[in-house]
Amino acid sequence: MNSPSYSKSTHYWLFRYKLHHIPFWVAYNYLWWTVAMGNPIKAANAMFFSPFTIKFLFYLVFQAAAVYFNLYYLIPKYLEKGRFTAYIISLITTILCATCFIIPGYYLSAMVAGKTMTTLYGQDAAACIYQFFGTALPSTLAVMTLAMSIALTRNWLQTQRRQQLLEKEKLETELNFLKYQFNPHFLFNSINSIFFLIHKNPDMASASLAKFSDLLRYQLYECNDKQIPLSNEIAYLENFIELEKLRQNNNMEVMVEMNQPHTGHLLIAPFILMTFVENAFKHVSKHTDAPNWIHIKMQLDQQQLEVTVSNSTAPDMGDEVMHYGGIGLKNVQRRLDLIYAGQYQLDITRDDNSFMVRFKLSLTSEKQLPAKQQLAWL
Template sequence: MRTAISKLYHIPFWLAYHYLWWVVAMGNPWKAAHSILFSPYAVKFVFYVVLQAVAVYFNLYYLIPKYLEKGRLKAYLGYLSVTLLAAALAIVSGYYVSALLAHQSVEVLFGRDSNCFFYFFGEAMPSTLASTTLAMSIKLTKNWISTERRKQLLEKEKLETELRFLKYQFNPHFLFNSINSIFFLIHKNPDAASSSLAKFSELLRHHLYECNDELVPLDKEIAYLRNFIALEKLRQNRSVSVITDILEELPADAYIAPFILMTFVENAFKHVSKDSDRENRIEIRLYAQPDTLEFEVSNTTSALTTKQAPHYRGIGLRNVQRRLALIYPGKHQLAIRDAGGTFEVRLSLILAAQPVSRPAQLTL
């Protein structure tokens, strides 16, 4: 209903469009207006306006999304031809309705001796084709402008995101705590220290080389996520239980925007409760299919972390919601719930299946 109301401004456009055609045909704007308003030709005019608008919107909002945008060109052209033919034939009937209401024959009313049907069809079909072509041109131009604006916003958002994550991720607190945790493991468990150091190296590599594109392979982003969780476990108090359920076999050709998932995982580790009189828990679950991803993160919270959380939620969540809106418009669902003691995030999005161009990587 809201969409239909938002298109009401199209009515003056179609009226003006057809009126201009009549002005061109008659060579006089006053004569054209009089013919439309005060003659039997008004019925024919209404048929042109209404039926061509129906054909145009049927093409724009049904045929193009259902067939053309999905690469079904032959089916689209076939259905479009049928639509144009049906609209033109329906418009031809307007000539006969005009004559009927005027109590005249079509030959007399429109000044034709014979072959009226083919003459009428010869006027209706080109006019309908022209209206459809004009509407498609306007629609494609609007889509192109919208795409260009979205690209500009994405470029700006990408730069801001890269700067924000360089500042936020590579902070001394995170680096020194991770290094100190590995240092203590060297004496207690050299094998675990070696494994943790490898994870730390992979995490830094991902930051420096593998997350510079708009989209990155899903398996690499999840590998980075695993390494981050493993390092955070070293830093956490023993009273915090970390439960992960991440699908081992991931789609090989799926791509995702970098750091979308990390925002929520970092938040969980940052704001998890550390109470001594109850279980403190972080749960991370991820399931992926070739074209969809389901991601859930929850953590227990305490009164102190709940007071500190609004600052993060006001900035961090706005940032990630903005990135999701720009990169996955209409292709994601994000639900965030503070259940009084538990903070939960659920994200569902449609994964990209095509890789993006990658610049050559630098080596140190």
């Protein structure tokens, strides 16, 4: 840590900070005197309305000085740097010095009151010093222990809060990375599809370009929230499927069944479903003497979404789907673990002729969003 700059504002902050602690010191000493005297009224009279007030001030000032010296000097200089022996020696010395500085308060109290030590404390001056030391030392040890406990607890809570914030930021950063890791991959495939159609059928290319424009608008402007309407995600999927169907050969069968009643109030993280559909189109078989097919089925039962995406494959394409295409599947599964932990089920099966993804998810409705997020939809 750099050396602090003791400007006027710093002095003001420190002064205000210590003033803020005065009630604590008064309360602590009052409780200590109440325990020692066994009567809270007598303790209050002794502290504020008697010759013992001076003694009380000595306790307050020097114990507070010892505590702050320990917290703001000894701990940063020795304890936090692992110099335990030097810290313990310095701490013991600080406690003993604070105790010794408190003792003159007893004698000053008697002097101001115009009484002898025997009259005020019941013993002569020589004998009293041992009694005073035996009283001041445990009190100083207790307040040092209490202050360190409070400080350590406060630091632990602050560390926990910082750790939680860091974890939250880490998760949000990872989620954003995973989401945008997908986008360039999809854009690349879509552009290739349009390029293919330009040479094959210009009219189809024009239609696909319009679809692609809608898809791009969705990616750039409509899916920046953590949760979006399910209806928007479905519309995005339909545009993507239509775009892919335009560039497929005639021997490709694409069957889509979407049961989506009243989806406007349900929310889903963007691009969760997209990976399964894109993976099917990317790795569907290219047989010339056998059927090529993609089946997409979506069902919604209240807030339970079930999606099944399957496609035909060639016997030698299994490893390609699971490894190269599996990059997208691993991506979406990681996002699901981060966003929907314990709320989804994902099953992937494959054989020599087909590849199937079964996905179930418990969706969130707008009513279940926190108030701040609900306002964002207005």
